[in-house]
Amino acid sequence: MLVSLARVASESGWVRPIVDGSDVLEIAGGRHPVVEKALAASGEGPFVPNDLSLDGQRRLLILTGPNMAGKSTAMRQAALITVLAQAGSFVPAARARIGVVDRLFTRVGAADDLARGQSTFMVEMAECARILNQATPRSLLVLDEVGRGTSTFDGLALAWAIAEQIHDVVTARTLFATHYHELCDLAAEKPRALNLTMSVSEVDGRVVFLRKIVPGAASRSYGIQVARLAGLPDAVLRRAREILANLEAQEPADHRHKQLPLFEAHKSAVEEALGQLDLSRMTPLEALNWLADQQKKLR
Ligand SMILES: Nc1ncnc2c1ncn2[C@@H]1O[C@H](COP(=O)(O)OP(=O)(O)OP(=O)(O)O)[C@@H](O)[C@H]1O
Ligand SMILES: [Mg+2]
Incomplete structure (x- = not known):
């Protein structure tokens, strides 16, 4: 095992991390070792390294950005680097300092466990419950799109309340990716929460992914553009654009009205x-x- 770790470290330019008793999690030029290899193998351009920094003042990072922008990759690479560092390995980064983590909790993906009587959303909430009940201030939490398995407002309300509880009570170092852009308002209210987003640029109405984490909040998800890349039939895409335009046109009055109770803290x-x-x-x-x-x- 040690020879394998040493070999991959020397072949792939990994570095020795600092592992200490601080509450810091600081990664400069971090890479996802598996995605990086896959991109190299398929010739799909280089992996873009990213920085991430959590400490006593920065506990809850809310990561927004379009579909396919690289949110999940960035969060998982931070978790992987932490595990590798604490296992005694070098890590895929330019520099890393990891204040020891007692447990790593993740909530990612949409799976069900029908044989055990758990629907997709039930699994999601059971995992969230476990995190809220068991995580300590020393834990590292990776939550990817909490609240997506139910109606929009239920999901947003739950995601919001879960994020608040993590910030106020659990106080674990947390990476929280979401398409509920409303959640970015938390950073204005909560002292230890901040917003990060994956940068993209738009060329002729098409989204170009830059894969860089930058401060700030995303305003759009570009879901329909990504659906086009995925090969959804043109007729469906056209219709989706139409429906989106209608929904957005209705939004202002409706939205304000519906959001009021959620935003009372404002x-x-x-x-x-x-x-x-x-x-x-x-x-x-x-x-x-x-x-x-x-x-x-x-x-
Ligand atoms: N830093 C990076 N450099 C180069 N390519 C990347 C990087 N991060 C992600 N990618 C590519 O983008 C793909 C999608 O990334 P990822 O699943 O992290 O996006 P996401 O923001 O979580 O999207 P969604 O909102 O749809 O879940 C990856 O499979 C990988 O091919
Ligand atoms: Mg994702």
């Missing part, structure tokens, strides 16, 4: 303004005028 404009007041520099009269202004706006 500050209203009044609360926002109130938070920014510098009371120590205001006279009582100014404060009273401000109050009157706000009241006027509400009427």
